Amino acid sequence: MHTLEKSSKAPLPGLAAKKKQRTRILLAEAAAALFYERGYDATTIDDIAAAVEISPRTFYRYFPTKEDLVVAMGQTSLESFFAALEARPPAEPLTIAVQAAVDEALAPGWEDTDGVRSFMALIRDTSAFRARWVEEAFDNRYLLAAVIAGRTDGDPLGLRNLLIAGAITMAINTAVQSWADQDIEPRPAVYVQRALAELSMPLLAP
Amino acid sequence: MHTLEKSSKAPLPGLAAKKKQRTRILLAEAAAALFYERGYDATTIDDIAAAVEISPRTFYRYFPTKEDLVVAMGQTSLESFFAALEARPPAEPLTIAVQAAVDEALAPGWEDTDGVRSFMALIRDTSAFRARWVEEAFDNRYLLAAVIAGRTDGDPLGLRNLLIAGAITMAINTAVQSWADQDIEPRPAVYVQRALAELSMPLLAP
DNA sequence: CCGCTGGTGACAGTTACTGTCATATGGCAT
DNA sequence: ATGCCATATGACAGTAACTGTCACCAGCGG
Numbered sequence: 001m002h003t004l005e006k007s008s009k010a011p012l013p014g015l016a017a018k019k020k021q022r023t024r025i026l027l028a029e030a031a032a033a034l035f036y037e038r039g040y041d042a043t044t045i046d047d048i049a050a051a052v053e054i055s056p057r058t059f060y061r062y063f064p065t066k067e068d069l070v071v072a073m074g075q076t077s078l079e080s081f082f083a084a085l086e087a088r089p090p091a092e093p094l095t096i097a098v099q100a101a102v103d104e105a106l107a108p109g110w111e112d113t114d115g116v117r118s119f120m121a122l123i124r125d126t127s128a129f130r131a132r133w134v135e136e137a138f139d140n141r142y143l144l145a146a147v148i149a150g151r152t153d154g155d156p157l158g159l160r161n162l163l164i165a166g167a168i169t170m171a172i173n174t175a176v177q178s179w180a181d182q183d184i185e186p187r188p189a190v191y192v193q194r195a196l197a198e199l200s201m202p203l204l205a206p
Numbered sequence: 207m208h209t210l211e212k213s214s215k216a217p218l219p220g221l222a223a224k225k226k227q228r229t230r231i232l233l234a235e236a237a238a239a240l241f242y243e244r245g246y247d248a249t250t251i252d253d254i255a256a257a258v259e260i261s262p263r264t265f266y267r268y269f270p271t272k273e274d275l276v277v278a279m280g281q282t283s284l285e286s287f288f289a290a291l292e293a294r295p296p297a298e299p300l301t302i303a304v305q306a307a308v309d310e311a312l313a314p315g316w317e318d319t320d321g322v323r324s325f326m327a328l329i330r331d332t333s334a335f336r337a338r339w340v341e342e343a344f345d346n347r348y349l350l351a352a353v354i355a356g357r358t359d360g361d362p363l364g365l366r367n368l369l370i371a372g373a374i375t376m377a378i379n380t381a382v383q384s385w386a387d388q389d390i391e392p393r394p395a396v397y398v399q400r401a402l403a404e405l406s407m408p409l410l411a412p
Numbered sequence: 413c414c415g416c417t418g419g420t421g422a423c424a425g426t427t428a429c430t431g432t433c434a435t436a437t438g439g440c441a442t
Numbered sequence: 443a444t445g446c447c448a449t450a451t452g453a454c455a456g457t458a459a460c461t462g463t464c465a466c467c468a469g470c471g472g
Contacts, residue, residue, distance in 0.1 A: 044427065045427080045428065054452090055451070055453075057429095057452060061451080065428080067337075093410075094410050095411065130341055131341035134341050135337035135340050141380070159381065159400065159404075163380060163409060166377070166380050167376065171369060171372070174369060178368060191365070198365075199369075199408070199410045202405070202407055202408055203405050204373075205299055205301065205406070226419085250459085252458085260420080261421045263422075267419080267420080271460080272460090
């Protein structure tokens with residue numbers, strides 16, 4: 001029920017028609033550029049479509065709504081994070097695995113601190129984007145819970161696994177957002193690791 | 207920067223013109239009834255306005271967007287939760303205070319389990335509502351962090367307090383949602399308390 | 413009684429989205 | 443190659459969520 005799927009049924013000739021994937025990326029990039037330049041509200045679907053030279057109607061065959069562009073903008077980060085996490089040895093403690101996955105998959109993309117700040121600023125003051133963004137994060141809890149369930153007991157819908165997944169998701173989001181809001185810390189990765197470290201201790205004193 | 211404020215500047219004659227508050231509630235109730243009856247998309251602003259006998263234009267003087275109706279629907283619960291939490295003795299451990307506040311303020315409203323299930327179902331399959339709902343929850347972290355900061359050290363923007371606030375928010379949401387999705391547990395309050403209890407132990411093994 | 417302030421309604425206009433149908437495009441079998 | 447078919451695309455029309463603006467209608471302070 002998610003974002004990146006090549007096609008639902010037939011393997012789809014594969015070769016030629018992955019121009020689709022390219023167009024999708026072009027759209028997301030063009031949209032991002034326009035949003036940064038003149039803001040979300042001041043950018044119309046027509047503008048975005050024109051930038052990629054497709055009809056406005058076709059835009060909606062790539063993205064269900066304008067807001068969904070924001071998930072495309074964070075798409076690759078998310079995918080590589082999951083890939084990195086699943087590549088970690090199953091015996092490894094979850095804390096370490098998660099922290100390592102952040103370092104491997106997310107931190108490199110955060111080298112461009114100005115880029116991260118711009119993105120977080122865009123999300124911060126574009127209500128529609130922020131809503132869609134956190135909704136996506138909330139939904140991803142289920143994906144993450146499934147991965148976690150794969151390394152411990154087997155219930156991806158168990159309350160504890162959902163809580164762990166939720167806490168990790170929330171911690172990463174909070175740390176990055178907090179870092180972007182205050183201009184203090186060196187780089188987001190440090191802040192995120194600190195947040196994850198907190199999860200190894202009880203959040204509420206017993 | 208939030209939801210329920212009587213007015214920004216002058217005390218506003220107070221007495222007479224708090225019919226405004228009534229109209230707001232009427233709108234939220236009428237909208238809820240229509241949403242449950244025929245669904246979110248099938249309900250237009252014109253329908254809602256007509257049900258309260260105001261002009262569609264006036265609707266937007268009460269709610270900025272259609273989606274914002276969802277926060278009005280959960281409004282009172284949220285307010286009473288914060289009130290209950292702030293009423294707890296400051297010396298009390300946070301875990302206890304939060305669990306007590308849930309029992310006092312939220313659990314009573316959850317007696318009507320069918321109502322809760324309907325509401326969660328509406329949120330579950332109305333994307334616009336779900337997004338706005340979790341956005342609201344995410345934003346409320348700051349409110350909660352401020353309350354928490356008031357009982358311990360004093361930094362409402364400190365990473366640890368934000369994380370605690372986020373974890374509590376997330377735990378409550380996850381538990382209710384999880385309860386509504388699976389038809390197993392007796393009542394949501396039990397499930398929520400169980401989730402909160404998990405926060406007293408490390409979520410990630412050290 | 414007059415003017416002022418703030419809520420309201422009536423338009424008109426923009427834009428996000430959707431259904432539908434005709435056309436184009438690229439892969440495949442013959 | 444040629445013709446066929448599935449799928450992508452574009453053009454068009456229509457709905458509904460918003461927004462700006464203005465004119466109107468309280469109530470109430472002078």
